[in-house]
Amino acid sequence: MRKWWPAPLLAIAFAWPGGAGPAAQPAAGDDDARAIIFKALERAVWYEENNVAARYRSRMTKEVRRFDGDGDVRTRDVGDYEVVPIDGVPFERRLTIDGRPLNDLERGWVAEREAEFREELRERNDEPEEDEDAIIFNEELVARYVFTLEGEEPFRNRPSHQIAFEPRPGRLPVRRRIDYALNKAKGRVWIDRETYEPARVEFELIDRVRLWWGMLGSIQQARGSLDRGPVLGDIWARIQFESYSDVRVVFRRTRRAEFRQWRDFELVDVDE
Numbered sequence: 086m087r088k089w090w091p092a093p094l095l096a097i098a099f100a101w102p103g104g105a106g107p108a109a110q111p112a113a114g115d116d117d118a119r120a121i122i123f124k125a126l127e128r129a130v131w132y133e134e135n136n137v138a139a140r141y142r143s144r145m146t147k148e149v150r151r152f153d154g155d156g157d158v159r160t161r162d163v164g165d166y167e168v169v170p171i172d173g174v175p176f177e178r179r180l181t182i183d184g185r186p187l188n189d190l191e192r193g194w195v196a197e198r199e200a201e202f203r204e205e206l207r208e209r210n211d212e213p214e215e216d217e218d219a220i221i222f223n224e225e226l227v228a229r230y231v232f233t234l235e236g237e238e239p240f241r242n243r244p245s246h247q248i249a250f251e252p253r254p255g256r257l258p259v260r261r262r263i264d265y266a267l268n269k270a271k272g273r274v275w276i277d278r279e280t281y282e283p284a285r286v287e288f289e290l291i292d293r294v295r296l297w298w299g300m301l302g303s304i305q306q307a308r309g310s311l312d313r314g315p316v317l318g319d320i321w322a323r324i325q326f327e328s329y330s331d332v333r334v335v336f337r338r339t340r341r342a343e344f345r346q347w348r349d350f351e352l353v354d355v356d357e
Contacts, residue, residue: 118232118248122274124281129222139173141317144349147177152340170353171199172206220263229257229267237278240285241314244278251291266294266304282321286311302334316350323347 132138145166153159165181179187179195187195220226230250238247251271259265272288289308296302309328316322326345332338 115231115233115248118234118246119227121234121246121248121276121281122227122232125274125276125283126222126224126227128281136173137320138175139170140352141320141322142167142169142351142353143316143322143347144168145177145345145347148344150342152342154338156340168347171203172210174206176202220267226267229253235273238275240275240277241312243284245275245284246278247273247275249273266290266307269294280319280321282313282315284313296334302332302337304330304332306331316347317352320350322350 145168146163147166148161148163150158150162151160163183164179166177166179168175168177170176176199178199179191181187182191229252231253233249235247235249237244239245249271250273252268257264257268259268269290269292270288271291272286274283274287275285276282277284287308287310290304290306293306294304296304307328307330309326311323312325313321314324316324323345324347327343329340329342331340
């Protein structure tokens with residue numbers, strides 16, 4: 086499946102790509118913008134059909150900050166990871182903590198997590214089920230929004246189409262848990278003019294999202310951005326991601342910021 090954000094929503098994480106969904110319903114908006122969006126969707130189909138995510142590995146640096154009630158940083162976690170394909174699915178294998186190598190105990194934790202990951206993949210293949218929180222770039226997602234072509238501007242020195250999106254008017258469908266958030270998201274996407282690859286996506290919630298009809302809490306704020314670029318010939322991949330979320334669950338408030346950068350892309354022959 087073509088995922089923009091892998092679950093859970095509370096992490097507000099993006100990905101690309103990932104199956105076809107229900108056919109899109111007509112929506113108001115800019116015909117030129119929608120035509121460009123559907124060309125990008127065709128590109129995503131190529132990624133899935135060729136299982137591109139299983140063809141390369143990379144290094145990633147991730148920083149997670151959590152804030153206290155006054156907005157000051159309460160905890161900060163920085164680490165380097167090796168991102169490797171396992172059965173076609175990227176796995177983040179941690180290498181460092183705050184700049185130092187892992188000790189024996191920490192390497193054991195990483196090994197246990199990888200074993201659990203492999204077991205989850207086997208169970209998922211045996212009994213596939215729909216992910217309630219995955220954000221999938223397909224016709225169903227596109228049908229939720231009105232798109233407006235705002236013009237052309239360079240992004241990372243490449244000519245790009247700049248397109249705004251917002252929820253289309255009226256009652257929008259809710260089929261999965263993630264749909265409550267998708268129906269309240271707006272943003273912009275920069276699509277490379279030459280390749281029709283999404284080069285950047287910016288998003289934010291325009292209203293709070295209630296969790297379990299508000300009984301457990303709500304997502305007060307969520308915003309973020311994802312940058313993509315050519316990394317190995319005609320292969321594009323994520324190169325930078327930023328997000329911020331403010332979530333209230335029962336009587337607890339969690340404010341969290343995340344920053345990721347990917348580098349050192351390398352082709353692999355087979356899954357590890």
